[in-house]
Amino acid sequence: MTGNSFNVHSSEDQTGREYFHHSSGQRVDTDIVVVEALRKQYPHLELVVVPRYNSDLLAYASAGFAKATPLEDAVRDPVYGVGVKWRYYMPPSRRLDSDPGAFVENVIFGKFMYKWKDQEAIIYIANGRDGTQSYPSVTNQYILTTNEHKVDELLKLASVWSQQLHNEVWVFDSGYWQKSAELYDSVMKADWDSVILDDDMKKALISDVENFFDGQKTYLDLKVPWKRGVIYYGPPGNGKTISIKAMMHMLYKRGAEKGDKRLTVPTLYVRTLASYGGPEYALQQIFSKARQEAPCYLVFEDLDSIVSDGVRSYFLNEVDGLTSNDGILMVGSTNHLDRLDPGIAKRPSRFDRKYFFSNPDFDQRVQYAQFWQNKLKDNKDIDFPDKLCSKIAEITDKFSFAYMQEAFVATLLAIAVRGGKQEALATREAHRFAGPHDPMTNVDKQAKLDRMYNGGGDDTDVDKLELWVEMQKQVKILKDEMDEKDRRGTSTSASITSLPIRPRAGLDSLNRYRDELDVLLHGRRAESDGRLSGPGQF
Numbered sequence: 298m299t300g301n302s303f304n305v306h307s308s309e310d311q312t313g314r315e316y317f318h319h320s321s322g323q324r325v326d327t328d329i330v331v332v333e334a335l336r337k338q339y340p341h342l343e344l345v346v347v348p349r350y351n352s353d354l355l356a357y358a359s360a361g362f363a364k365a366t367p368l369e370d371a372v373r374d375p376v377y378g379v380g381v382k383w384r385y386y387m388p389p390s391r392r393l394d395s396d397p398g399a400f401v402e403n404v405i406f407g408k409f410m411y412k413w414k415d416q417e418a419i420i421y422i423a424n425g426r427d428g429t430q431s432y433p434s435v436t437n438q439y440i441l442t443t444n445e446h447k448v449d450e451l452l453k454l455a456s457v458w459s460q461q462l463h464n465e466v467w468v469f470d471s472g473y474w475q476k477s478a479e480l481y482d483s484v485m486k487a488d489w490d491s492v493i494l495d496d497d498m499k500k501a502l503i504s505d506v507e508n509f510f511d512g513q514k515t516y517l518d519l520k521v522p523w524k525r526g527v528i529y530y531g532p533p534g535n536g537k538t539i540s541i542k543a544m545m546h547m548l549y550k551r552g553a554e555k556g557d558k559r560l561t562v563p564t565l566y567v568r569t570l571a572s573y574g575g576p577e578y579a580l581q582q583i584f585s586k587a588r589q590e591a592p593c594y595l596v597f598e599d600l601d602s603i604v605s606d607g608v609r610s611y612f613l614n615e616v617d618g619l620t621s622n623d624g625i626l627m628v629g630s631t632n633h634l635d636r637l638d639p640g641i642a643k644r645p646s647r648f649d650r651k652y653f654f655s656n657p658d659f660d661q662r663v664q665y666a667q668f669w670q671n672k673l674k675d676n677k678d679i680d681f682p683d684k685l686c687s688k689i690a691e692i693t694d695k696f697s698f699a700y701m702q703e704a705f706v707a708t709l710l711a712i713a714v715r716g717g718k719q720e721a722l723a724t725r726e727a728h729r730f731a732g733p734h735d736p737m738t739n740v741d742k743q744a745k746l747d748r749m750y751n752g753g754g755d756d757t758d759v760d761k762l763e764l765w766v767e768m769q770k771q772v773k774i775l776k777d778e779m780d781e782k783d784r785r786g787t788s789t790s791a792s793i794t795s796l797p798i799r800p801r802a803g804l805d806s807l808n809r810y811r812d813e814l815d816v817l818l819h820g821r822r823a824e825s826d827g828r829l830s831g832p833g834q835f
Contacts, residue, residue, distance in 0.1 A: 310370070311338045313377035316406050316423060327425035328437055335421065335439055342419070342441040345448050349436040354411065354420060355404070357455040360463075363413040365420070380407030411440075413451050418442040466545070467565045467586065472572030472579060474586050480566065484549070487542035493657065493664045493698070494536055502652060506544055509626050510551075510562055510592055526616070526627040526648035528600070530634040534699020535654040537630040541596055544628075548594055564594045567603060576608040584615040584622070591624030600629030601636040609638050616647050656697050662690035665698060669705050679712070680762050688759060692772050700775060707771040712763060 315334040319327065328346070335344055347354070358365040370378035383403040389396040405424045410417065421439040442448050465476035466484065489499060509525050516523040529537040545564045552561030565587055572579035587595045597603050604612045616622070627648070634642060634651070641647060657665065666686035673679045693701055759765055 308370075308373040308378075309376075310374055310378045310408070312421060313374070313379075313406070313408070317377055327423065328435075331421065331423050331425070331437070331439060335441065339419070339441050342443060343445045345440040345442065345445060345452075347438045347440060347452060349422070349438055351459070352438075352452050352456040353459055354438055354440075354451075354455055355409075355422070357458055358411070358413075360458070362454070362458070363411060363451075365409045365411050368408040368410050368419070381405040382407065416442070416444060416447045416451070418448065462563060467563065467590070468568055469565070469579070469583050469586070470568040472574060472582075474565075474582065477566075484542050484545045484564075487539055487546055489543045489547065491668075492536060492539055492543050493661050493668070494540070494654075495661075498652065502540060502544070503547065505650060506548070506594075506626065510548075510560075513592075513624070522621070523623040524625050524627075525650075526629070528634070528637075528642065528648045528651045529628065529630040529654060530632070530651060531654035532656060532697055533632045534697040534702075535656060536698060537654050538598065540654075541598070541628060541630065545594065545596075562592055562594055563590050564596060565590060566596045567598070570603055570608065576605075577611045580608060580611055580615050584618070584620075587625050588620060588622065591622075593625060595625055595627045597627065597629040599631060600641070601631045601633055604638070604641065606638075609640070613640055613647070656695060657701070659690050659694075662693055662696070662701065663687055665701050666690055679709075679764055681764055682759065682762075685759055685762065685765055688765065689768060692769065695779075696775070704768060704771045704775060707774075708764065708767045711767050711771070 312331065312334040315330060316327075319330045332344065332346065354363070355365055357363055367380060369380060382405060384400060385403075386398060386400050388398040404422050407422045409420045409422070411420045419441040421441075423437060423439065425435045425437055440448055462476060462481075464481050465478050466480040467474055468477040468480060469475075489503065492499065494502075505527065513523050529540065531537065548562035548564065550561075552558040565583070567583055570576040570579040572582075583595075587593055616627070629641075629648065631637060642651075663686050666689045670681045670683075670686060673681055689704075693704065696704070
């Protein structure tokens with residue numbers, strides 16, 4: 298067999314013993330060794346070998362479609378009759394998560410009784426990596442059955458199930474497609490109700506996409522390819538990303554709402570073209586997958602960064618393609634339309650529609666303030682009357698949504714850090730070690746002088762509110778930064794939309810503090826409904 302001439306005892310599993318023997322010596326071809334052992338051990342059963350990467354039968358069983366029971370005999374055969382597994386604990390991805398984590402088992406070698414419908418089969422699973430290299434690592438499933446054609450039916454269903462999305466999104470990253478449950482969860486928190494845009498523009502965005510996926514016959518009748526490209530552009534932080542997520546959410550619900558799962562439109566999200574095979578290989582993989590999944594929604598976020606001059610021609614060839622791209626709706630987002638190659642931005646047959654996401658107007662800024670007002674309504678320590686929404690909108694003229702988010706988060710962080718102390722005392726303590734370059738030093742002094750000489754504004758009740766007092770300080774800092782950029786010769790458009798670099802330690806990365814802020818204000822971590830991500834997350 299493999300040079301193993303010693304006798305096998307009746308209580309021992311012959312295949313298990315052979316696997317152990319083979320794996321502890323020189324390995325040449327594990328698959329052949331296992332097949333030979335199985336045919337000798339089970340001469341009356343048919344053998345079907347199935348690679349796990351194409352059809353994971355244990356995962357199919359764990360989803361409830363079959364039952365896999367380990368066949369182990371630790372008493373009579375304690376060495377070879379027990380499977381080989383890697384067992385390890387996966388802690389939660391973040392320390393703030395309440396999830397306790399989970400234990401994971403990776404079967405290296407195992408034997409199972411597999412029941413599916415009215416069929417039973419014995420399945421061996423064996424990792425067959427030969428040699429010392431980590432790649433490729435091949436794990437095969439060896440199915441022993443009396444009814445081979447029934448196994449084919451099982452394999453067909455399990456393979457289709459393995460290729461389907463299960464509360465996941467296809468994401469292209471690091472050179473290959475992978476399923477992301479994390480992105481799916483983020484998408485499910487986004488819906489059009491939480492997107493603050495001009496109502497007519499929002500309706501146009503939605504109808505544009507719906508008409509495409511409902512209009513296959515129209516394209517066919519007009520003898521044109523059923524494909525489209527759309528570009529979302531404009532200053533950063535004004536709703537492009539949240540609109541894409543809301544669209545993804547709508548397309549995932551589409552099948553359920555219309556009572557036909559086939560109408561659900563999957564999203565393919567391209568994160569980067571970085572790949573071990575180079576960007577050209579990445580583009581080939583991206584469009585091959587899109588054609589396979591069509592009709593689908595193919596997203597290129599930051600299109601100008603993804604499609605560089607070096608791969609522009611290859612990208613255009615894939616878009617125009619000798620291969621049919623029917624059913625593919627591409628959407629590309631960019632902060633800089635002028636940086637896109639004219640062959641992409643100005644050729645109607647490639648990206649035929651563009652939507653401009655501008656800075657919010659007064660009414661939209663009021664809406665955004667109301668969003669935060671609703672978010673904070675359960676916090677009894679924050680007084681946020683309706684009239685304050687308009688006052689905040691008035692002082693944030695030319696702010697993007699991202700800038701408004703910065704103003705709110707910085708304001709609430711300042712209140713949280715104060716820890717209930719009186720403003721004057723907290724201010725003195727903060728200035729004591731801040732040094733002369735802290736922008737808050739001058740802002741606090743100016744705010745104090747304004748209150749002394751102006752005696753407050755027209756509405757003294759509002760002017761005394763802690764939220765309003767702190768908000769004015771933070772807005773003043775942001776406007777000073779914008780003015781400074783203007784003085785340096787930066788264009789007005791760029792200066793009012795790019796996220797600021799705050800000189801104070803601890804405010805240079807908003808994402809880092811959102812959950813801590815929610816803990817301080819609400820006494821709990823951010824809820825899964827996206828309370829700290831809503832329309833402000835772009």
